[in-house]
Amino acid sequence: MFIHNFKYAMKTMLKNKTAWLWTLIFPLALGTFMYMSFGKMFENDEVFKVIPVAVVEESSNEAFETMLDSLSEEGEDQMLKVEYMTEDKAKTALDNEDVKGIIYVSDDIKLTVTESSYEVTVLKVILDEYKKREKVLTDIAKTNPSALAGAVDDMMAEKTFFTEVITSEGNQSVYTNYFYAVFAMSCLFASFGAIEKIGNIQANVSSLGMRRCLSPNSKAVTVTAEFLSMLVMQFTVEVVSLIYFVILGVDFGNKYPQILLILFCGSCIGIALGVIIGSISKMSEAAKSGICISISMALSVMADLVASGIKDGIEHTMPIINRINPAALIVDSFYALNIYDTYDRYIRNMVTLGGMALALLVISFLVLRRNKYASV
Amino acid sequence: MEYAIEVKNLVKRYKEVLALDHFNLEIKEGEVFGLLGPNGSGKTTTINCILSLLTYDKGEIKVFGRDMKPDSYDIKKEIGVVMQNVAVFDELTVYENVDYFCGLYIKDKETRKAYVEEAIEFVGLEDYKKFLPKKLSGGLLRRLNIACGIAHKPKLIFFDEPTVAVDPQSRNKILEGILKLNEQGATIVYTSHYMEEVEQLCSRILIMDGGKNVAIGTKEELKKMIKNTETISVEVLGLEESNIADLKQLPHVYAVKYDEKAVVISCSGGKHNIVRVLEYFQKNNISFGRVYSELPTLNDVFLEITGKELRD
Incomplete structure (x- = not known):
């Protein structure tokens, strides 16, 4: 049945x-x-393209410029292609989409962009991360100056607490x-x-x-x-x-x-x-x-x-x-x-x-x- | 003689509505039994209770002498049902539909195949075996519905208004088929509000109204229960009150109605009533047109017992 x-x-x-x-x-x-x-x-997920960015130096910020130099070093880990220029040239380059953003370097770091994109998000993350670290060091200097040297050493050493391990073939x-x-x-x-x-x-x-x-x-x-x-x-x-x-x-x-x-x-x-x-x-x-x-x-x-x-x-x-x-x-x-x-x-x-x-x-x-x- | 169905004191309520009111019924094996009543009188509810599809509040139901329950598969094997609504698969052909429903009762493939062929031939759908139901006319669809209900050769078959919305040709075919099934030994329970069909088919008739058993018997017995034995209609113009009074005085006449065009004379008993009526018209030089004489119908029975028309 x-x-x-x-x-x-x-x-x-x-x-x-x-x-x-x-x-x-x-x-x-x-x-x-x-x-x-x-x-x-899917394609973007696989290939990361170097982000062109204009830098307008309004005043000197050695620490930040060092970081930019580090991120724009040629090689596998290169993230940025930095070009120092005047504000006018930078704006023209941004309008022509030759660069994805303008970073104004002074005591306060600023970012100017014209559109929302994946590259812009990366630039924002980089600046936010820099600002966070800068604040941490400023706070340590104010509250515990003796620990400042150690903190700077730790940051310079760029300690990595997570290690990428491929656990699956999926x-x-x-x-x-x-x-x-x-x-x-x-x-x-x-x-x-x-x-x-x-x-x-x-x-x-x-x-x-x-x-x-x-x-x-x-x-x-x-x-x-x-x-x-x-x-x-x-x-x-x-x-x-x-x-x-x-x-x-x-x-x-x-x-x-x-x-x-x-x-x-x-x-x-x-x-x-x-x-x-x-x-x-x-x-x-x-x-x-x-x-x-x-x-x-x-x-x-x-x-x-x-x-x-x-x-x-x-x-x-x-x-x-x-x-x-x-x-x-x-x-x-x-x-x-x-x-x-x-x-x-x-x-x-x-x-x-x-x-x-x-x-x-x-x-x-x-x-x-x-x-x-x-x-x- | 054994009873195919015994129903005692059956009470069924739908919330506040009393659908069956201490209903009693006995159907003998081999009968063609008619359940006659207007829509909503409780015919289908009675059948569904007997088939154990519906719960009921009180009473006792036996089929072939055994208590009928939802899992009484041995009894269900002997029952076929042709429902008011066509119940077939739209996706299956005529043959497949009959084969599916027959297969729910008959396990042996060869027997089933023979039964399916026989059922299809019985309802006259041999030329439509490969047709999908949507390609069939209303009448043919009803015939398919019947084939699905009877293919397994049941001993007791319920036909619930099987001819609703059916063309005359298909209706005759269906009615002939039902009688043939009875001749082959099946007990038939036939419900309808078409009194002509019930009169034509059924050996015994139960008239229902308001969930109650109003009258039961053969059609002759039922007709004897009422006063009316003959209704004479005469087309006549200009009849006066005195004439109507005279007609009422004729032997066996108990009611006279006149509507300016025709006079309707109801008689109770007696012979040659029509001759006496026509003699009266001739004697009084009253010219008349067509004359009809009708014997009482089940509708007259229903009308006289309940005070309302069967098709109300």
Whole structure:
């Protein structure tokens, strides 16, 4: 009986071309748009270009000029290309975009720029860092002059407290995070199809559900067959999306079996979400779809689909949300796979996703197994 | 004779609305039983309670002598339902739809295949096997709905208003099919508010109103329950009050209505009532047009018992 139900569950799904086509097109289209938007940034991520900057010396500041000389020394670590000039020439150079900014050197260091850009941000960071260090030394000189020599020595030694260690062979690009979020959203959108499928096995929701309830079949068999058919379809969509993104050139690292497990668990949780929303009440399918869209969008936004930093903000304020948000868990699983050399965090996320999917399905089944209704 | 269905003191409420009020019903195996009543009288609620789809507040329901419960799969195997609303998969063809629903009852592939073919032939959809439901007309869709409900050869079949919005050709095909299923041994429960269909099909009829059993019996028995045995209509102009009074005095006439164009005379019992009426017109030199004589219908039965039209 299970095979009969499964066979027809697959058939109805495959023949509903509109539904599965949109399920497939959504991640592919979103991924394509993202790739087109981030393409340049991917390149910028790999090659750092030296920033041309004009320096107008209003008064002498030996310490600052030493730092500028250091940053403009030719070689692998060169960050700036410094040209000393008069204010007028500097302004002309800035207008002609020959330089990215003008640094006015005096007791108070100032920066003039005309537009916001990656290079401008770097210049601002350099100046801010200089000002911070200058203030530290000034404060030490005022409060503890005897420690000043040691502090200067420490700064000159440019102590590094962090050492870059490559722990994983995965891609650590911030832009790839958006593709993780696409997967998360795509998985959660599986809930829409699940609502319709579950409606079709409930006598108080549809005529089809009524007819199926009258048959000598256990609900467990029907629900399991429907769930598995949806899982096969959704997982296939995710795998096709993965292959497409890899062809586009998005680097997900090389841990493909683990990535497939993420997509599998993600598909499970998305469908389980739809199953429980579909089974909870006698609301119309449109109302249930509305709930699904709201939940999926909210969870995806919280997992950084729309803008980077939201998930991080939640991590600092209410980390529990990130521990139970399926979209965040999916994104974090990719992240953990590519950042960490151990699988602790990845496994924890997989167990949480799998556990939540199972819990949702068990609750749904307990609701759905009832065959008798107050009204139909 | 065994009972296919026994319902005792069934009470069903939808919040404040009493849908079934201590309803009783007994249907014998092999009957074509009609549940007749206006919309909202409780016909579908009765069926859904019998099928254990609906919870009910009080009462007892037995199907083939056994208590009917949601997990009574052994009983469900013997039941087929043709619902008021068409319940098929839009994505599956005619053949696949019938095969799917038949497969929920019949495990053996070969048997199932034979049953599916038989059901499709039974409803006359042989030429539409590969058609999707959206390509079928309303009548053909209803026939598909029937095929899905009967393909597994159930012993008890519920037809809930199967001819609503169906063209005359399909309607006749459906009604003929129902009688054929009964001849093959199935017990039929047929609900409708079309009294002509119920009269044509059913060996026994239960008239429902307000969730109550109003009357039960064969159509002849039901018609005997009421005063009216014949209604005579005569097209006549210029009839006077004295004529109407005279007509009321004729033997077996108990009511006379006149609307300036025709007079309607209700008779209770007796023979040759129409002859006496026409003799009166001839004797009094009253010219008349067309004359009709109608035997009472189930609508008359319903009207007389409940005071309202069946199709209200």
